[in-house]
Structures are given as structure tokens and as C-alpha cells.
Amino acid sequence: MSLLFALYVFSYIIFLCISSSTALDITTDTEALISFKSQLSNTEALSSWNHSSSSPCNWHGVTCNRLRQRVIGLNLSGLRLSGQLSPSLGNLTFLESIQLQKNQFTGVIPEQIGHLVRLRALDMSSNSIEGMLPSNITRLTKLVTLDLSANTIASKIPQDIDSLTELQVLRLGSNRLYGIVPPTLGNISSLANISLGTNSLSGGIPSELGKLKNLIELDLTINKLTGTIPSSIYNLSSLVNLAIASNDFWGDIPQDVGQRLPKLVVFNICFNRFTGRIPWSLHNLTNIQVIRMASNLLEGTVPPGLENLPFLRMYNIGYNRIVSSGDRGLDFITSLANSTLLNFLAVDGNRLEGVIPETIGNLSKVLSKLYMGENRFHGNIPPSIGNLRGLSLLNLSHNTISGEIPVKLSQLENLQELSLAGNQISGTIPNSLGRLQKLNSLDLSRNELVGEIPSSFGNFQDIDSIDLSYNKLNGSIPREVLSLSSLTTYLNVSKNLLSGSLPQEIGALIKVSTLDFSDNLLDGEIPSSISNCISLEYLFLERNMLSGLIPKALGSIRGLEILDLSSNKISGSVPVELQNLNALQLLNLSYNDLEGVIPSGGVFKNISSFHFDFEGNKKLCSLSSCVAQGQGRKMLIIYITVPVVVTLVLCFAFGFLLYVGRRKTKAITPLEMAKPHHPMVSYDELRRATGNFSQENLLGIGSFGSVYRGFLSEGNAVAVKVLDTLRSSSLKSFYAECEALRNVRHRNLVKLITSCSSMDFKNQEFLALVYEFICNGNLDDWIKGKRKHANGNVLNLMERLNIAIGVACALDYLHHDTETPIVHCDLKPSNILLCEDMTAKVGDFGLARLLIERPTNQVSISSTHVLKGSFGYIPPEYGWGEKPSVAGDTYSFGIVLLELFSGRSPTDDSFTGGSSLTRWVQSAFPDKSEQVIDPQLLSQIFHNDLADDKGPNLQLDCVTAVLGVGLSCTAESPDGRLKMKDAVAKLKLVRDNFSKLNQNKGPSRH
Known part of the structure; x- marks a missing residue:
């Protein structure tokens, strides 16, 4: 009996202990969750989370282990929660799953997350989490799924990530990850999904990934990866999705890639530099759904076999060098008729020739987007295209298609975008196009269309843009079109x-951004109702026959950036209300019949802040010039503060004129204050100066046009930059460059002499900038050895120092010594020119930005919505969406400096596997700098050095100091970079030290 009693007591004690422990554990979880909630807002969905509830196991989104009464799962996805993640998450030590995706969490991932050693799934994707990956995240060795994609995490991927031995899904895409793809990923044999797209990863694809025999998806799109694709990747027979688009990969794609990857469903290699031909084996993968090879350097013809792809949904080979041969070269289009699920077809930007086959109408009924522009198609548009009722986009622009627009296009009732621009299409615009109710973009520009603009266009309900320019349309502009709100x-x-x-x-056009009615035969007055176009930024009415007054109401369109009313018959005065246009970047009122005084208030107070032209208005003058010329009683009454009797006024005026005559001082003419800083030159003069823009005078072709050498009538050699007006960005580039250079003067900046905005002999728009001619080419050619001195020598140390200092001085001037700071945005060796005496001059300001404060939602003409620069020289923060800054220019200068003294380009093929120009130099700095110095410069140092044996070492010290400046300018963080004033000072100090060394120079050894 006593034994039974003892056992009972012992069991009761054990029960109490267990109960006490359980109570303690669930209390810990409760407090952790309450603490987690306390850091959040918008917590209506978590109303059940409170102390009055019996157990957190009954709370929304919480899962418990019923036996142990511990929280093992937290699923709060899609609840729109906001706030920071509490470190108390680390106290939920039994957690196996965290699902916090699609919320609005901010801040960093707390280090305490590393305490959750039982965690198998961690999903915090689609939030605004930032900072770095927790250093102890690799302690979560039971993780099967790690998804932190679509945040702003700026970190490297841990090299010891192979500690996560059970990981199957790794998604870190759409962050700010940098560094390399760790080769150690290849050690995680369980990995089935790797998604690292949309980051800033560099280096190459490690061949170790070829060991992942279970890998189904590999997504590395939109990074800075380089090199060739390791052959081991093509041996991953389990791969279903291979996406490596938007990097800098190159080399041929194996023709048997389809045989090596038999399970491929998605093959995406867009936006790289792949060469060779389209792999024929891809057309044998009967299960493939997506083939994307656009924007590469692929050649040859489209291989046969497309009829074998019944599940194909997307086929994109645009912007390569694909050709067609013979009469049946476009039969591959017919072959795609078997792909009944095809909804995206792009063959644009190639070298395909021939007539579009009538059989194109047999393509998939669900085909939504058809891109065929920028080829060499001729003949008519086949009416059968009207059978493709599912089309939402049809682009046949920039071919040599002729004939008329088929009426059957009006059957495309789902069409949203129609572009037939840049062809030879004739006839009238079918009235039936007005049936396309869903159309939001229509581009019929640069054709030979005649007749009137159909009034049926007024039926468009969702139209966003209409471009009918460069045709031969006549009649009046339909009121229905001008009512498209x-x-x-x-x-x-x-x-x-x-x-x-x-x-x-x-x-009624209250939302429109740009109105261009220029170069027509419009007459009458400018309607005052145009002031209702409150979103207007660009208004072009030049070269018409408009008359009457400039509406005062134009001054209420506060976002107006360009106003061009030139070459009309407009009379009256310049409305003082125009001075309210604070966003104005260009005002052209030239060649009208304006009179009176140019306003002097508001935006006109600082006329150097925008481009203006009042030339050709003989009765127009500034306040000072009007008074100086004795404009008469009315002007004097207005601007003389104390009224006097008429006789005294006339005496004063007469005496004033006598005084001016005696001094023989020329009065300021009405237009002297108003004419552009750079007088415009005519198209004919530039044509003659460049020998009709002959190939013999072509100096080079850039992103915005071509540059020619020429001689103006007075015999001065010039460089004429002719902008490609077919590019949508050319006008902004033209004005950005004018705006950047109109008021700057510096010995290290290329001088803008004049400009031309005219019509060429084809009656097409012509834009050109005329610069001083720089005879010694660009720095890029000197670094690469394409240019040398007459004696065969390359740049010596002193020349390189002077060039570096010259460029640094130019940037320092642009950033700090101009009225409005200017950011170049595209500094690279090819944009640095060298004079006869090797003085460096910075040029090409087509991407320049003026750093001026602007009202909300207003964008400068010198800005663009999409940043363009040169790969290798763009600072990393621009890739994250940061605005242009002086620190960005400093980074580009640092890269140029390292390239100048190392002879190695930042895009050199040797920089693979995570290496880069900065890392390569850093690896040798400072003790082994000799290893990264330009071999030709190194040869000069050792073989044409100073008499003193210490000479080479002292010169090496100079170069090492310069490399140090370059590394300081290329710091990852903008705040950590050297300021340009400091860079100039440091480089001048190096030059001074080298000069002192040169003063002690003895006779040459050779």
C-alpha cells in the first residue's frame, strides 16, 4: 500500500512539473506574439491577438502543436500589415514555418531569426525589408524554403550557404544583392529552385551549379553577370526553367541544347551578347512553352521545326541579326500555325526580308502581341491579319511596306496598340479604324498617307497617344479628335x-503631356481654352500661319517646359503671365510680329536658366533697350516712376539721345538680350561644311546620332553632331546638351560653337550641334593603343596625370562652380577628347542633368524617366533607381582613372567570377600595384626612367597614389566617395611630386 501511495505522489509531482513547464512555454509564445504585434500598424486582421484569449493557438494565422502546446506556424500573408519585424520572433523557438509575404513590413530582418533552428519555411517576399541578410541565417539548417524576394535587401549571399543542407527553394530575387553567385550553392544537392533575378550580382555563373542534378528552375535575370555559360549548366537534364536574361553573357549557345535539357519549358536568354545561330534542337522540345532569345547577336536563319511546338506560348527572337533567304524565307511564320496557344510573337529588329505571307492570318486565335517592326519587309499588309481577333498589339513599323492600310484591321476589336510608322504606306486612313474602341496607342507617322484625319477617331475611348506626323494629310483637325479627354x-x-x-x-485635352501641330498650314488665333490642358509639358505650334495674340492663359499651365510658337504671324506683346511658367526650359517666339517689352519678372529674371529665342521680332525689346532707344511717350510713362510733363519728357529723351551719340555707343538692339547664346547655323551651311555629310568626314556614330568633321565658311574646323530624330530621346538629348553647355566655359570642356534646328532636303526634322574640332581623338583610342604619338610612343606618366587632372577639374567645375550644378551622367574615355597639346576636354552632354529643385510631379527637360549610361561606368546606386548625383559622376571618374593607369577596361572579358576592375586593382593595392599598372606605362617607367636607381620606385609610388584616388572615388556607398575638389587636390599633389622628381632627372640611360 505504501508503494502504491509513493508511486501516486511521484506521478502527481511529474504531472505538476509538466503542467508548469507547458504553461511557461505557451506564456513565452504568447508574449512573443504580443510583442511582435506591438511593432505593427494596420493590425485589424489581428484583433484576436490579445491577452484575454485562452491560448494563442486560437489566434488568426497561428498554428500550434496540440501535444506540446507550442506555436509552430505563423501565416500572416497578404494582410497588409506594416511596421518592423520584432526581435521577439526569435523567442518562438518551435516555429517551423513563417509566412509573412505580401505585406508592408519595413526595417531589417532581426538577427534573432537565427535562433529558430526548427524553421523549415521562411517566406518574407514582397515587402519593403532592407538591410542585410542576417549573418546567422545559415544556422537554419532545416530550411527547405527560403523566400525573401521582392524586398530591398542589400547584401552578399553568404559563402557558407551550403550549411543549409536541406534547402530546396532559394528565392532572393528583386533585391539589391551584390557580389558573386556563391559556388558553394553547388554543394546543396537538394536545391530544386534558384531565383536570384533582378539584383546586382556580378561575376559569372559558377560551374559548380552543374552538380545540382535536382535543379528545376534557375533564374538569374537582370544582374551584372558576365562571361560564358558553363557547359555543366547545359547538362542539368532536370532543368525546366532556364532564365539568364539581361546580363552580359556571350559566346555560342550549343546547337544541341534541347537534347541536353529535354525537360525545358522556359528558355530565356534575352539581353545578352550570345552569338552563333538559333539552336535547332529547341524546335524539337515538344513541351516547351517559352523561347526568348531577343537582344543578342544571333545570326543565320530561323531553323525548321517550329511546327513541332504545340504548347508554345512565347517566341521572341527580336533584335538579333536573323536573316531570311529566298522566296520562302518567311515560311517559319506559317509553321507557327500549329502552336495554337501562342500569344506572343516577336521577330522585330532583325534583317528579315520578303513579303509578309497571307498565311499569317492562320496563327493562333489567342495571339495577343505581334512584333514585326524594324526589318526589311516589303509589299502590302496582308488583309488576313484581320483574322487575328485576339491581337492587342500589332507593330509593323520601320519596314518598307507599301500599299494601303487594310480595312480589315478594324476587325481587331481587342487591339490596344497599332504601329505602322516608318513605312511607305499610301492612300487614306480608313474611317473604319475608329471602330477600334480599345485602342490606346496609334502610330501612323512617317508614311505617305493623304486625305483627312477621320472624324471617327473621336470614338476612341481609351486612346493615350496618337502620332500622325510626317505624312501628307490635309483638311482641318477634327473637333472630335481634340475632344479625346x-x-x-x-x-x-x-x-x-x-x-x-x-x-x-x-x-478638352486636360491630361495630355505633348501637343505637336508644327509644320502645317494652320491659321487663326491660338484658342484661350488651351489653358485647360493643365498637364501640358510640351507645346509645339511653330511654322504655321497662326495670328492674333499669345493667350495670357498660357501662363496658367505651370508644368509647361517647352513652348514653341516660332515662325507664325503672331502679334501683340509677350504676356507678362508667361513669367509664371517656372518649369520652362525652352521658349521660342522667334520670327513673329511681336512688339513691346519682354517681361522681366518671374522666370524671366534669370534668362540664363532656360533656352529662349525672340529673334525676328523687330518691335520687341527688353526694358533697358526700349528706354535706351526712346520708345516714345507710352513706354516712358509706363516705366518712369515720377510722371512729368510731356515737354520735359521729350527734352529728356532728346538730350539722352545726344548723349548717346556723343559717346558713339551703340544702343542695345531689341534682340540683343533675347537672341540665343549660340547663333543658329543653317542646314545648307552644315551640308556644305561636311561635304554633304559624306562618309569620308564621318568621325563616329554614337547613341544619339553621328559626328562629322567639317569646315565652316570662315575656314574653322568643327565637329558636327547630327542627332537621329527617329529616336524618341533625341530632342531631349539636344536640349539637354544645349542647356548643359550654354553657360559653361572651361578649358577642359568641349566648346559648343552653334546649333541647328531646321529641315533637311527631304523636309524632315534636322537637329545638329556644332563643336570645336579636337584633333587628337578620344582617350579610349589612346588607352587601347589605336592612337599613338608620331614617334610610336603611348601616353607617358605626366600626360596621364595631366589628363586625369583636366577631367577632374572639368567635373569639379560642373558640380560646384556653375550657376546650376550639372551632372554629366555618361563619363567614359570615349567622351574625353584630347587637343593637339594633349589637353583633356570632356564632351557629349546628351545625358546631362541639371540639379535644380522642381515642383512636385515636374520633370526637367534635362531629365529622362529611364536612366541611360554606359555599362561599366554607371554607379551601382543608379541600378537601384537612385537619381543622378555628383557622387555618380565621381564613381564614373574613378573608373576612368583606374582604366587610364591600368590599361584595362571595366568591361574586359577577364573580369569574370565576381571580379571587376575595382576589385582587381584593390586586390593589388598598395603593395603589389605593379601587377595592375598598364604594361606599356610600366615599360616606360623601367626603361626610360631617371638616372637615379630610385627613379622607378618613386614613379611607381606616384601611380600607386593615383590608383588610391581612383579606389576612393569608386566606393560602393555614394557618401563614402571622395569629393571632386579633394580628388583634384590629391592628383595635383602627385603631379607636383613627380615634377620635383623630374627636376633632378639625369641623362637618359638609353
Whole structure:
């Protein structure tokens, strides 16, 4: 009996202990969750989370182990929670799953997350989490799924990530990850999904990934990866999705890639530099759904076999060098008729020739997007295209297609974008196009269309932009078109034969950004209702026959950046209300019949802040010049503060004129204050100066046009930059470059002499900038050895120092010594020119930005919505969406400096596997700098050195100091970079030390 009693007591004690422990554990979890909630807002969905509840196991999104009464799962996905993640998460030590995706969490991932050693799934994707990956995240050795994609985490991927031995899914895409793809990933044999796209990863694809025999998906799109694709990747027979687009990979794609990867469903290699031919084996993968090879350097023809792909949904080979041969070269289009699920077809930007086959109408009924522009198609548009009722986009632009627009296009009732621009299409615009109710973009520009603009266009309900420019359309602009309140981007009917007046209905375009009616035969007055176009940024009415006054109401369009009313018959005064246009970047009122005083308030106070032209208005003057020329009683009464009797005024005026005559001082003419800083030159003069823009005078071709050498009438050698007006960005580039250079003067900047905005012999728009001619080419050619001195020598140390200092001085001037700071945005060796005496001059300001404060939602003409620069020289923060800054220019200068003294380009093929120019130099700095110095410069140092044996070492010290400046300018963080003033000072100090060394120079050894 006593034994039974003892056992009972012992069991009761054990029960109490267990109960006490359980109570303690669930209490810990409760407090952790309450603490987690306390850091959040928008917690309506977590109303059940409170102390009054019996157990957190009953709370929304919480899962417990019923036996142990511990929290093992937390699923709060899609609840729109906001706030920071509490470190108390680390106290939920039994957690196996965290699902916090699609919320609005901010801040960093707490280090305490590393305490959750039982965690198998961690999903915090689609939030705004930042900072770095926790250093102890690799302690979570039971993780099967790690998904932190679509945040802003700026970190390297841990090299010891192979500690996560059970990991199957790794998703870190759409962050700010940098560094290399760790080769140790190849040790995680369980990995089935790797998604690292949209980051800033560099280096190459490690061949170790070829060991992942279970890998199904590999997504490395939109990074900075380089090199060739390891052959081991093509041996991953389990791979279903291979996406490596938007990097800098090169080399041939194996023709048997389809045989090596038999399970491929997605093959995406867009935006790289792959060469060779389209792999024929891809067309044998009967299960493949996506083939994307656009924007590479692929050649040859489209291989046969497309009829074998019944599940194909996307086929994109645009922007390569694909050709077609013979009469049946476009039969591959017919072959795609078997792909009944095809909804995206792009063959644009190639060298395909021939007539578009009538059988194109047999393609998939669900085909949504058809891109065939920028090829060499001729003949008519086949009416059978009207059978493709699922089309939402049809682009046949920039071919040599002729004939008329088929009426059957009006059957494409789902069409949203129609572009037939840049062809030879003739006839009238079918009235039936007005049936396309869903159309939001219509581009019929640069054709040979005649007749009137159909009034049926007024039926468009969602139209965003219309471009009918460069045709031969006549008649008046339909009121129905000017009533399209849905227009938000542009209405462009320039370069036609349109007549009549602008109707008052133009005021209905309250959302439109650009109106271009230039180069027509429009007459009458500018309607005052145009002031209702409150979103207007660009208004072009030049070269018409408009008359009457400039509406005062234009001054209420506060976002207006360009206003061009030149070459009309407009009279009256310049409305003082225009001084309210604070966003104005260009005002052209030249060649009208304006009179009176140019306003002097508001935006006109600082006329150097924007580009203006009042030339050709003989009765127009500034306040000072009007008074100086004795404009008469009315002007004097207005601007003389104390009224006097008429006789005294006349005496004063007469005496003033006598005084001016005696001094023989020329009065300021009405236009002297108003004419552009750079007088415009005519198209004919530039044509003669460049020998009709002959190939013999072609100096080079850039992103915005071509540069020619020429001689103006007075015999001065010039460089004429002719902008490609077919590029949508050319106008902004033109004005950005004018704006950047109009008021700057520095010995290390290329001098802008004049400009030309005219029409060429084809009656097409012509834009050109005329610069001083720089005879010694660009720095890029000198670094690469394409240019040398007459004696065969390359740049010596002193020349390189002077060039570096010259460029640094130019940037320092642009950043700190101009009225408005200027950021170059595209500094690289090819944009640095060398004079006869090897003085460096910075040029090409087509991407320059003026750092001025602007009202909300206003964008400068010198800005672009999409940053463009040169790969290798763009600072990393620009890739994350940061605005251009002086620190960005400093980074580019640092890269140029390292390239100048190392002879190695930042895009050199040797920089693979995570290496880069900066890392390569850093690895040798400072003790082994000799290993990274330009071999040709190194040879000069050792073989043409100073008499003193210490000479080479002292010169090496100079170069090492310069490399140090370059590394300081290329720091990862913008705040950590050297300021340009400091860079100039440090480089000048190096030069001074070298000069002192040179003063002690003895006779040469050789």
C-alpha cells in the first residue's frame, strides 16, 4: 500500500512539473506574439491577438502543436500589415514555418531569426525589408524554403550557404544583392529552385551549379553577370526553367541544347551578347512553352521545326541579326500555325526580308502581341491579319511596306496598340479604324498617307497617344479628335498639310503631356481654352500661319517646359503671365510680329536658366533697350516712376539721345538680350561644311546620332553632331546638351560653337550641334593603343596625370562652380577628347542633368524617366533607381582613372567570377600595384626612367597614389566617395611630386 501511495505522489509531482513547464512555454509564445504585434500598424486582421484569449493557438494565422502546446506556424500573408519585424520572433523557438509575404513590413530582418533552428519555411517576399541578410541565417539548417524576394535587401549571399543542407527553394530575387553567385550553392544537392533575378550580382555563373542534378528552375535575370555559360549548366537534364536574361553573357549557345535539357519549358536568354545561330534542337522540345532569345547577336536563319511546338506560348527572337533567304524565307511564320496557344510573337529588329505571307492570318486565335517592326519587309499588309481577333498589339513599323492600310484591321476589336510608322504606306486612313474602341496607342507617322484625319477617331475611348506626323494629310483637325479627354501622352500631327484653325475643343485635352501641330498650314488665333490642358509639358505650334495674340492663359499651365510658337504671324506683346511658367526650359517666339517689352519678372529674371529665342521680332525689346532707344511717350510713362510733363519728357529723351551719340555707343538692339547664346547655323551651311555629310568626314556614330568633321565658311574646323530624330530621346538629348553647355566655359570642356534646328532636303526634322574640332581623338583610342604619338610612343606618366587632372577639374567645375550644378551622367574615355597639346576636354552632354529643385510631379527637360549610361561606368546606386548625383559622376571618374593607369577596361572579358576592375586593382593595392599598372606605362617607367636607381620606385609610388584616388572615388556607398575638389587636390599633389622628381632627372640611360 505504501508503494502504491509513493508511486501516486511521484506521478502527481511529474504531472505538476509538466503542467508548469507547458504553461511557461505557451506564456513565452504568447508574449512573443504580443510583442511582435506591438511593432505593427494596420493590425485589424489581428484583433484576436490579445491577452484575454485562452491560448494563442486560437489566434488568426497561428498554428500550434496540440501535444506540446507550442506555436509552430505563423501565416500572416497578404494582410497588409506594416511596421518592423520584432526581435521577439526569435523567442518562438518551435516555429517551423513563417509566412509573412505580401505585406508592408519595413526595417531589417532581426538577427534573432537565427535562433529558430526548427524553421523549415521562411517566406518574407514582397515587402519593403532592407538591410542585410542576417549573418546567422545559415544556422537554419532545416530550411527547405527560403523566400525573401521582392524586398530591398542589400547584401552578399553568404559563402557558407551550403550549411543549409536541406534547402530546396532559394528565392532572393528583386533585391539589391551584390557580389558573386556563391559556388558553394553547388554543394546543396537538394536545391530544386534558384531565383536570384533582378539584383546586382556580378561575376559569372559558377560551374559548380552543374552538380545540382535536382535543379528545376534557375533564374538569374537582370544582374551584372558576365562571361560564358558553363557547359555543366547545359547538362542539368532536370532543368525546366532556364532564365539568364539581361546580363552580359556571350559566346555560342550549343546547337544541341534541347537534347541536353529535354525537360525545358522556359528558355530565356534575352539581353545578352550570345552569338552563333538559333539552336535547332529547341524546335524539337515538344513541351516547351517559352523561347526568348531577343537582344543578342544571333545570326543565320530561323531553323525548321517550329511546327513541332504545340504548347508554345512565347517566341521572341527580336533584335538579333536573323536573316531570311529566298522566296520562302518567311515560311517559319506559317509553321507557327500549329502552336495554337501562342500569344506572343516577336521577330522585330532583325534583317528579315520578303513579303509578309497571307498565311499569317492562320496563327493562333489567342495571339495577343505581334512584333514585326524594324526589318526589311516589303509589299502590302496582308488583309488576313484581320483574322487575328485576339491581337492587342500589332507593330509593323520601320519596314518598307507599301500599299494601303487594310480595312480589315478594324476587325481587331481587342487591339490596344497599332504601329505602322516608318513605312511607305499610301492612300487614306480608313474611317473604319475608329471602330477600334480599345485602342490606346496609334502610330501612323512617317508614311505617305493623304486625305483627312477621320472624324471617327473621336470614338476612341481609351486612346493615350496618337502620332500622325510626317505624312501628307490635309483638311482641318477634327473637333472630335481634340475632344479625346483620354489622351495623356501626346497628340502629334506635325509635318503635314493640315489647315484651318485650332478649335476651342482643344481645351478638352486636360491630361495630355505633348501637343505637336508644327509644320502645317494652320491659321487663326491660338484658342484661350488651351489653358485647360493643365498637364501640358510640351507645346509645339511653330511654322504655321497662326495670328492674333499669345493667350495670357498660357501662363496658367505651370508644368509647361517647352513652348514653341516660332515662325507664325503672331502679334501683340509677350504676356507678362508667361513669367509664371517656372518649369520652362525652352521658349521660342522667334520670327513673329511681336512688339513691346519682354517681361522681366518671374522666370524671366534669370534668362540664363532656360533656352529662349525672340529673334525676328523687330518691335520687341527688353526694358533697358526700349528706354535706351526712346520708345516714345507710352513706354516712358509706363516705366518712369515720377510722371512729368510731356515737354520735359521729350527734352529728356532728346538730350539722352545726344548723349548717346556723343559717346558713339551703340544702343542695345531689341534682340540683343533675347537672341540665343549660340547663333543658329543653317542646314545648307552644315551640308556644305561636311561635304554633304559624306562618309569620308564621318568621325563616329554614337547613341544619339553621328559626328562629322567639317569646315565652316570662315575656314574653322568643327565637329558636327547630327542627332537621329527617329529616336524618341533625341530632342531631349539636344536640349539637354544645349542647356548643359550654354553657360559653361572651361578649358577642359568641349566648346559648343552653334546649333541647328531646321529641315533637311527631304523636309524632315534636322537637329545638329556644332563643336570645336579636337584633333587628337578620344582617350579610349589612346588607352587601347589605336592612337599613338608620331614617334610610336603611348601616353607617358605626366600626360596621364595631366589628363586625369583636366577631367577632374572639368567635373569639379560642373558640380560646384556653375550657376546650376550639372551632372554629366555618361563619363567614359570615349567622351574625353584630347587637343593637339594633349589637353583633356570632356564632351557629349546628351545625358546631362541639371540639379535644380522642381515642383512636385515636374520633370526637367534635362531629365529622362529611364536612366541611360554606359555599362561599366554607371554607379551601382543608379541600378537601384537612385537619381543622378555628383557622387555618380565621381564613381564614373574613378573608373576612368583606374582604366587610364591600368590599361584595362571595366568591361574586359577577364573580369569574370565576381571580379571587376575595382576589385582587381584593390586586390593589388598598395603593395603589389605593379601587377595592375598598364604594361606599356610600366615599360616606360623601367626603361626610360631617371638616372637615379630610385627613379622607378618613386614613379611607381606616384601611380600607386593615383590608383588610391581612383579606389576612393569608386566606393560602393555614394557618401563614402571622395569629393571632386579633394580628388583634384590629391592628383595635383602627385603631379607636383613627380615634377620635383623630374627636376633632378639625369641623362637618359638609353
